[in-house]
Amino acid sequence: MSGTPLVDAWRRARAEPRHPLQIPGHKNQFANDETALGADLLAELVRDDIPQQGGVDDNAFSHRYLEQAEALWAAAVGADHCRFLVGGSSQGNIAALSAVARPGLPVAVDRTSHRSTHAALVITGARPVWVHPRIHPEFHIPVGMTPGRIAAIEEPVSAVFVTSPSYVGTLSDVAALSAAAHDRGVPLVVDQAWGAHLDFIAGRGALASGADVSVTSVHKALMGYSQTAVVSMRDGRVARAHLDRCVDLVATTSPSGTLFASIDATRAVMEREGAAALDTTIGLVQRMRRRLAGIAGLVVADESNMGCAIDPFKVTLFLPGTGVSGFDLGEALWRLGHGPEAADRDTLVLTVTLMDDAAFVDEATRIITTLIDQRRGDARAATPTSVWRIDPDVVVTPREAFFATRRRLRLVDAVGEVSAEQFCPYPPGVPLLAPGERVTQETVEAIVAAGRIGRVAYSSDPTLETIEVIESLSP
Ligand SMILES: Cc1ncc(COP(=O)(O)O)c(C=O)c1O
Incomplete structure (x- = not known):
């Protein structure tokens, strides 16, 4: 099998005159009717939107173009199996962590993980055992997770989840981390959202370095449409069928064939x-x-x-x-x-x-x-960035906290309480405080400082003056 199955099918569908009696609601009329309702606003936005179902493929997916394109991507990056995603690496991280975590059981997670990994903890109910990358002594950014930190985890975790590349472009030695996870008998999952290109450089991708599952955004380092990503895996430590279930758990049932085809095209360009x-x-x-x-x-x-x-x-x-x-x-x-x-x-x-x-x-x-x-001005010392240094006291699991009964307090009065919500400065999208973590004086100060200089997302009070803390856990 070779070629570009999704791109070819997308082009055929785009060229075909069509006016379906099914979704999409825009009926593909913006492709060639300049007088269609709302064309002045909508035409250039949705002209090329062909759904995968009943568009690029038929309603029953009988041509299996998506599967063919996924197999081609998997072969190109040395994976045994992969799935295309239209919910970004956010969807990929949720699916990947869900595939290796269990409700109530410990899973080792890099605390500098993107918020989507924290979302996966809410969904699965797993208990995070945070691991921390080394922090550069002068510039205060993460400079790689070390295998020693994986080996030092005292609990019997179900998997190890790390992020590499980091948001600031530093890389972990994934081969060494894979060996450390495998020595514990558990899979390594790598959030490689920023490193889709690494899979096309011999020996540099996470899977090529021994990881069991990796998640990559095709829209970040490569040329895919915004939202496109791929979760890829090697057989052995993670069950393919379970990863598929976890992907489907958080997937739209109406994916865009245009987005999927852009992943197929990107792979073909990279191979060519x-x-x-x-x-x-x-x-x-x-x-x-x-x-x-x-x-x-x-x-x-x-x-x-x-x-x-x-x-x-x-x-x-x-x-x-x-x-x-x-x-x-x-x-x-x-x-x-x-x-x-x-x-x-x-x-x-x-x-x-x-x-x-x-x-x-x-x-x-x-x-x-x-x-x-x-x-140019006077030289100064670098100021540590709080998100890279958070070492939280996890009181209850993120899921327990997320579903707990809440009460609202002034943020400055909440020290000692357990947060029911997330405070996440953007960038880098790493939570300063997550559900289930004890509020400390240091986190309050870090939230206030982050709010002064930028956007702190996902908390219920955009002014950051109040916080929802746990009143009682749901039965
Ligand atoms: C490390 C990391 N993982 C995952 C994501 C989520 O990726 P996406 O925007 O493709 O959902 C981001 C987003 O910036 C990220 O920085």
Whole structure:
């Protein structure tokens, strides 16, 4: 089997005159009728929306195009099985953790995990045994989970779940983590949301390094439509049928065939031209890092100063030595149409992909150099970012807390109580405080500080003045 089954079927469906007596409600009329109801607003938005069911494939999926495309992706990345997702790596993380966790039982989870992993803990009812990556002593970012931390877990956990690449582009040694998890007789799941490209570099992907399940966003590092992701697995420690069940538990029953086809197309492009394109992009990123490292006071993350491997698509800058505020620099880049992946006071994270050519990368390097020079100030020490350092007291499981009876308190009066909700600064989307965790003076201060400088999501009171804490656990 080869080719692009979903792309081909999508093109056929798109070319066919159709006016179905079933969903989609837009009846594909925006494809060629400029006078259709609401065309002025809707046409360019939904013109290319072909559903998978009754569109790219028939209602019974009898051509099995999706399965064929998934098998091709699995073969391309060295997986035994994979599933395409339209709910992002968020859906993938929920499915993957659900596949290896059990209600009430301990599961080892990286506390710097994305909020979707925390959502999986609510859904499964598993009890998190938090593990923490090393934190860089000077720049205070996570610089990789170590196998020793997995080996040191005292409880008999059902699986180990880690994130690599991290949001700031640092990588864990997944081969060593796989060995550590397997020594305990349990599977390793890797949230590789930021690292879809790694699966196309020999030996760099999580599965190639021994992980049992990995989750990748096709829309982040590669070229898929927004929301596209893939969960992939190797047979042995995780049951395929159970992973499938968990994917279906949190999947729409009306997926977009357009989104799915963009995953198929991305895989085909990577197989056809990925090796050369990856080499080019990796070279451009290295050049950008080298040039930026020449700016006085600026530190550019690399293997030698971070002590861990770095995502070859990321350029992570530490600004304290330049005296420049990352917020200010980030804003300036936004205004120029070059919004960075993340910007906080001390750190700027840039994502470069295969779609960025040499002229753009060099121009971006020049712009950043100029912006820093224009804003230069006195060097300062880096301020630790709270989300990377949270070591919570887990009082009850996230699920128990989520479904508990709640009462509202002023945040400043809640120290000592158990939170029923999540406070999650964006970026990086890692909760400062999660349901089931004890509220401490430190977390209250961290929430207030995070709210002052950016968006803190998912808490019930957007002013952050109050918090819902557990009144009593549901029977
Ligand atoms: C580490 C990590 N995992 C998972 C996700 C969720 O990915 P998606 O946006 O594809 O749902 C994110 C989102 O930023 C993330 O940073």
